Amino acid sequence: MFTFTGTNGKTNADRVAIVGAGVVSPLGRGLSATSDALFSGRDCVTAITHFDVTQCRCKTAGQIADHQLSKPRGRRARRLHRAAAMMITALEEMLAQDRQFTPELAVIGTTSGGMSFGENYYRALQRHDATRRAPEWIANYPPQKPVADAFEAFDISAPAQIIANACASGTNAIGHAFDCIRSGRYRRVLTGGYDAISELVFVGFDSLQASTPDKCRPFDRQRTGMVLGEGAAVFALENFDSARARGANILGEIIGYGISTDNHHLTQPDPSGVGPRHAMKRALRSARIAPEQIDYVNAHGTATVFNDAAEGKAIAELLGKSVPVSSTKSMMGHSLGAAGAIEAVFCLLALQKQILPPNINFRSADDDVDLNIVANESRPAKIDIVLSNSFGFGGTNASIVMRRANE
Amino acid sequence: MSISIAGAGWVTPLGSSISEVWESLCRGDEATAEPICDPVGAKPYLVYRGPENALTNLPRHARLRRASAISRFSAAAGLSALDHARSTSHKIDMQRVALVFAIANGGVIYTKRFYHDIVTTGAQSASPLLFPETVFNAPASHLAALLGIEGASYTLVGDGAVGLVAIKMAENLLAEDDIDFCLVVAAEEADWLLCDAYHKWRLLRAAPPIEPFAHPPRGAILSEGAGAVLVGRNGAVRIEAAHAGKYFSSRKHAAAALTKVARDLGSDDASVVIGSANGTFIDALERNAVGTTEIYSAKPALGESVGASALWQVIVATQFLATKQLPPLLHAPTRERAKIIADRVVVLSCGLNQQVAGLRLSI
Numbered sequence: 001m002f003t004f005t006g007t008n009g010k011t012n013a014d015r016v017a018i019v020g021a022g023v024v025s026p027l028g029r030g031l032s033a034t035s036d037a038l039f040s041g042r043d044c045v046t047a048i049t050h051f052d053v054t055q056c057r058c059k060t061a062g063q064i065a066d067h068q069l070s071k072p073r074g075r076r077a078r079r080l081h082r083a084a085a086m087m088i089t090a091l092e093e094m095l096a097q098d099r100q101f102t103p104e105l106a107v108i109g110t111t112s113g114g115m116s117f118g119e120n121y122y123r124a125l126q127r128h129d130a131t132r133r134a135p136e137w138i139a140n141y142p143p144q145k146p147v148a149d150a151f152e153a154f155d156i157s158a159p160a161q162i163i164a165n166a167c168a169s170g171t172n173a174i175g176h177a178f179d180c181i182r183s184g185r186y187r188r189v190l191t192g193g194y195d196a197i198s199e200l201v202f203v204g205f206d207s208l209q210a211s212t213p214d215k216c217r218p219f220d221r222q223r224t225g226m227v228l229g230e231g232a233a234v235f236a237l238e239n240f241d242s243a244r245a246r247g248a249n250i251l252g253e254i255i256g257y258g259i260s261t262d263n264h265h266l267t268q269p270d271p272s273g274v275g276p277r278h279a280m281k282r283a284l285r286s287a288r289i290a291p292e293q294i295d296y297v298n299a300h301g302t303a304t305v306f307n308d309a310a311e312g313k314a315i316a317e318l319l320g321k322s323v324p325v326s327s328t329k330s331m332m333g334h335s336l337g338a339a340g341a342i343e344a345v346f347c348l349l350a351l352q353k354q355i356l357p358p359n360i361n362f363r364s365a366d367d368d369v370d371l372n373i374v375a376n377e378s379r380p381a382k383i384d385i386v387l388s389n390s391f392g393f394g395g396t397n398a399s400i401v402m403r404r405a406n407e
Numbered sequence: 408m409s410i411s412i413a414g415a416g417w418v419t420p421l422g423s424s425i426s427e428v429w430e431s432l433c434r435g436d437e438a439t440a441e442p443i444c445d446p447v448g449a450k451p452y453l454v455y456r457g458p459e460n461a462l463t464n465l466p467r468h469a470r471l472r473r474a475s476a477i478s479r480f481s482a483a484a485g486l487s488a489l490d491h492a493r494s495t496s497h498k499i500d501m502q503r504v505a506l507v508f509a510i511a512n513g514g515v516i517y518t519k520r521f522y523h524d525i526v527t528t529g530a531q532s533a534s535p536l537l538f539p540e541t542v543f544n545a546p547a548s549h550l551a552a553l554l555g556i557e558g559a560s561y562t563l564v565g566d567g568a569v570g571l572v573a574i575k576m577a578e579n580l581l582a583e584d585d586i587d588f589c590l591v592v593a594a595e596e597a598d599w600l601l602c603d604a605y606h607k608w609r610l611l612r613a614a615p616p617i618e619p620f621a622h623p624p625r626g627a628i629l630s631e632g633a634g635a636v637l638v639g640r641n642g643a644v645r646i647e648a649a650h651a652g653k654y655f656s657s658r659k660h661a662a663a664a665l666t667k668v669a670r671d672l673g674s675d676d677a678s679v680v681i682g683s684a685n686g687t688f689i690d691a692l693e694r695n696a697v698g699t700t701e702i703y704s705a706k707p708a709l710g711e712s713v714g715a716s717a718l719w720q721v722i723v724a725t726q727f728l729a730t731k732q733l734p735p736l737l738h739a740p741t742r743e744r745a746k747i748i749a750d751r752v753v754v755l756s757c758g759l760n761q762q763v764a765g766l767r768l769s770i
Contacts, residue, residue, distance in 0.1 A: 394548030
């Protein structure tokens with residue numbers, strides 16, 4: 001008979017260890033290449049190559065070259081969406097670090113799944129093109145499919161919850177996975193996020209004039225908007241005692257998570273910053289730490305006028321004006337459902353290397369956003385605890401708190 | 408931890424009142440299919456539409472002014488579930504309610520309109536008003552604004568089983584002390600584009616009826632609407648087990664996944680399985696998975712509402728437990744029905760694209 005309380009029942013141990021991580025993003029494939037690009041402040045935003053952007057204001061994005069992506073061999077590879085290949089690439093790296101990791105649950109964030117397959121299908125329909133590929137595009141378009149494909153590639157049989165909370169999806173996924181372990185209901189949860197760039201989403205942000213024809217300049221006085229990105233990142237999370245008992249290599253810890261919903265507007269945050277403030281406050285409470293213990297904030301920092309003003313206000317009010325802050329979207333764009341997971345990898349690297357990642361393309365501070373921005377160049381620092389923010393359409397706000405690995 | 412269903416609401420092609428729709432199902436009624444226009448290929452499709460009054464009898468709210476049918480259906484179902492819970496003396500503080508929204512095809516009408524403009528006239532004509540409504544969590548956002556939910560709100564995506572996966576997530580969320588209830592909502596809107604896609608995928612038939620367990624399978628008819636259940640720590644119907652579900656990568660694997668989930672939930676001990684048989688490959692797999700246990704599916708009467716369908720199954724299960732009645736299984740090969748004891752029921756759902764999930768309920 002199925003056990004209602006989960007596989008390990010309720011336990012008192014509530015520390016959640018990171019025992020594996022994998023990433024592919026415009027900054028590179030794998031933790032090592034990512035670290036090099038991240039701390040050298042490399043601008044990885046390039047001209048769009050996947051579709052026509054002649055009529056768009058913005059013509060750039062952070063993109064991953066196809067040769068950077070792993071694909072399984074054989075006939076199936078042709079049917080896979082790029083997003084599935086991104087998940088496979090990130091999972092491959094994570095599983096290589098801990099071959100014994102067998103998740104009981106997966107919680108993955110995304111916003112658009114295999115969207116470009118949906119676009120292919122609709123374009124073929126409009127051309128009256130009775131292509132034989134239509135069923136394949138339809139079957140591989142849904143957001144759960146790239147996850148299922150990646151799991152099949154590695155024989156992972158864990159049930160999955162696919163969260164689509166817009167741009168906060170990745171952080172929501174990690175946070176919910178953390179809660180599942182901390183509550184004692186699960187011991188090992190695979191989590192992360194993915195998204196591949198698509199025409200519909202690109203044009204959507206362009207139509208809102210949320211994306212910029214300029215460089216992405218988070219928190220800058222003359223910021224004019226975001227650029228999009230893509231990628232995938234995954235984490236192996238495990239109950240700390242369980243991980244230690246089997247001798248797993250503990251890379252760091254997730255120690256807190258906060259979520260809030262801002263009902264101000266479907267696409268714009270409440271200017272007071274109440275949504276982000278609540279999410280961060282709940283994350284601190286969940287982590288059982290004081291605001292002054294945060295050594296670095298990886299901001300959502302999209303470089304839109306509204307987001308950065310509301311987030312900056314919330315950070316300054318809650319955490320103070322001296323905590324170092326950067327938005328790493330300045331280097332690779334906004335990868336939507338993957339952003340929270342990729343930025344959690346950046347936070348992990350910051351904790352491991354004791355280096356603050358830079359906020360590039362920064363020229364001058366905004367009078368209304370009074371923060372200690374890690375401007376343009378990375379810098380060494382003592383970093384024990386970091387906070388990472390993700391906010392999205394629909395008023396979803398999520399924050400996680402991570403700690404450096406120590407016994 | 409024990410969790411229960413404290414309230415329920417739905418919008419179906421047979422109406423929006425749980426008791427009235429239940430009486431219709433028990434009488435053997437089925438919804439009337441309506442034609443849906445395909446302006447591209449001029450192909451005729453038939454679907455079961457949601458009731459018009461569900462879209463108009465909603466409270467005035469700025470968020471619902473431009474919202475698509477999917478958001479309006481879910482608002483109606485969500486409000487109804489809360490009213491139902493309040494009517495049975497549950498006190499609900501919305502600050503302590505989480506929202507889990509289950510979605511499959513999402514806001515397909517606005518998404519199609521938005522992308523159609525891009526394809527036919529170029530990116531410059533893309534509408535900034537439509538784009539935000541194409542995002543998967545737009546219906547959840549509207550509902551949270553309508554209900555004043557400011558804490559946890561999650562949108563889960565998946566196939567026909569996603570509603571049950573959402574209840575599993577609600578169970579996880581209720582492990583937190585700061586949440587009293589979790590409102591689980593699932594919705595679907597019908598459009599010719601979905602009909603074309605499911606037709607090309609060879610899962611749709613041209614006209615009703617849906618004939619469950621027919622061999623060979625003849626296909627489903629799509630429908631639309633929403634379901635909502637308020638999950639709490641107390642309520643009339645107890646959720647004995649919420650299965651986390653399984654993925655399948657082929658129909659062969661689907662059979663194994665269904666059998667595993669059915670066994671884990673003890674379907675042999677249940678008096679009835681409320682299944683997801685919809686006239687497709689799912690039917691035979693489901694029959695094999697549950698053995699001799701009685702299976703009932705409301706899909707021949709209500710249609711295949713994909714994202715909303717699993718929560719409709721849950722509500723059917725709660726009605727079965729409450730009324731001790733099981734409606735007739737329409738258009739199915741005749742089978743003699745064993746005497747049914749309505750004390751425990753299993754809800755089993757196999758989606759069309761890779762997910763299987765289940766619940767066990769009792770009163």
